[in-house]
Amino acid sequence: MWLPLHTVCLRGQTACRRSFVSVFLKRSGHRDANVSHFSGRSSKSCQALVYRTHGDPSRVIQLENIDLPPVGAKDVLVKVLAAPINPSDINMIQGTYAILPDLPAIGGNEGVAQVIEVGSLVESLKAGDWVIPRDAGLGTWKTEAVFGEDDVSSLPNNIPLLSAATLGVNPCTAFRMLSDFEELKPGDTVIQNAANSGVGQAVIQIAAARGIKTINVIRDRPQFAELSERLKAIGASYVVKEEDLRRPEMKELFKVCQKPKLALNGVGGKSATELLRHLQFGGSLVTYGGMSKQPVTVPVSALIFKDVKVRGFWVTRWKRDHSHDGSAFRAMLDELCALIQQGKLTAPACTEVELQDYHKALDAAMQPFTSSKPVLIM
Ligand SMILES: NC(=O)c1ccc[n+]([C@@H]2O[C@H](COP(=O)([O-])OP(=O)(O)OC[C@H]3O[C@@H](n4cnc5c(N)ncnc54)[C@H](OP(=O)(O)O)[C@@H]3O)[C@@H](O)[C@H]2O)c1
The missing domain is CATH 3.40.50.720 (NAD(P)-binding Rossmann-like Domain)
Known part of the structure; x- marks a missing residue:
């Protein structure tokens, strides 16, 4: 939302932001946007669009190599395929959104990824599956990621890539x-x-x-x-x-x-x-x-x-209110995917941009009258 925090937050600004952030970090695990994963202890790394301070996205976002955490028993290693730039992503980087991650953080709140490897206790996903985040805050502007099994939902991988990348929000x-x-x-x-x-x-x-x-x-x-x-x-x-x-x-x-x-x-x-x-x-x-x-x-x-x-x-808020039992979210995704498969729901007009050209994509995302959503292709 292009809204300064005080206009979306009806309680005291600081108290409201803190409570949102702590719920946000606790629920999502938020591991990939957490400072500990910039520590250089892991052997596997990926490229990510990182911000270390809030501000103008084209100034504060940088492409960096970051370490990936090890794949735990209930985790999946994924390759991110495509991730859009939405107004709320811009507001999060600017520091004006209702929920903000700890810094440094990785940009992006939605996108589609393909599972590459699953942990020993993962039951609902297998290599090759397409997944999208269940909640905001996972930091999707990166080439690979380790997510908890419960942090993502699967999608049929026979729908168009751009539809999958832009479905969750x-x-x-x-x-x-x-x-x-x-x-x-x-x-x-x-x-x-x-x-x-x-x-x-x-x-x-x-x-x-x-x-x-x-x-x-x-x-x-x-x-x-x-x-x-x-x-x-x-x-x-x-x-x-x-x-x-x-x-x-x-x-x-x-x-x-x-x-x-x-x-x-x-x-x-x-x-x-x-x-x-x-x-x-x-x-x-x-x-x-x-x-x-x-x-x-x-x-x-x-x-x-x-x-x-x-x-x-x-x-x-809706996703969090319905996270105790994923059935309402699953039912909505199934209905939306059925519309996509029937040709009744197409992706919005999008401009595909290579991850390396992220500056162009961020600039485009902030221009009025474009009628096209920039989508980072990893
Ligand atoms: N509450 C929620 O759960 C939720 C979920 C998703 C999105 N959103 C919010 O919904 C809004 C749209 O998101 P989106 O991803 O659909 O956006 P988008 O595809 O990036 O499109 C932006 C839209 O905003 C219009 N716009 C830009 N500046 C404007 C201005 N100054 N005055 C009037 N219209 C203006 C654009 O029209 P022009 O072509 O005329 O520039 C375009 O229609 C954002 O505020 C986003 O944060 C909220």
């Missing part, structure tokens, strides 16, 4: 937001901003697969028509420019399409307020990102006359 966020806030039936409508984002593209496709219409709001740009066509090609019902949300044409749209029950907000500021204006009575605005870095303003009329529900969602 954005499609899961889209899936949960379309499932957990409003009971949506075929024919119902969802409105969302940042519709060309990774989350937005997953929302479009999962909604389309469920027969739900989407009104997709994007910022104007010279290639608006091209981008609009691209979003319609993956299932967007309507694509609207931010500034058109206040125009009378929206009334025409609602003659042929129901008012949305659910609004998904990845931007904040005026954009979120405009989404609220179009919600139906009693509908929900769910905020999952704050790309504009502006707070969400809720008009009094939306609360009084429409009784809208204003909620938030964080997939990391």
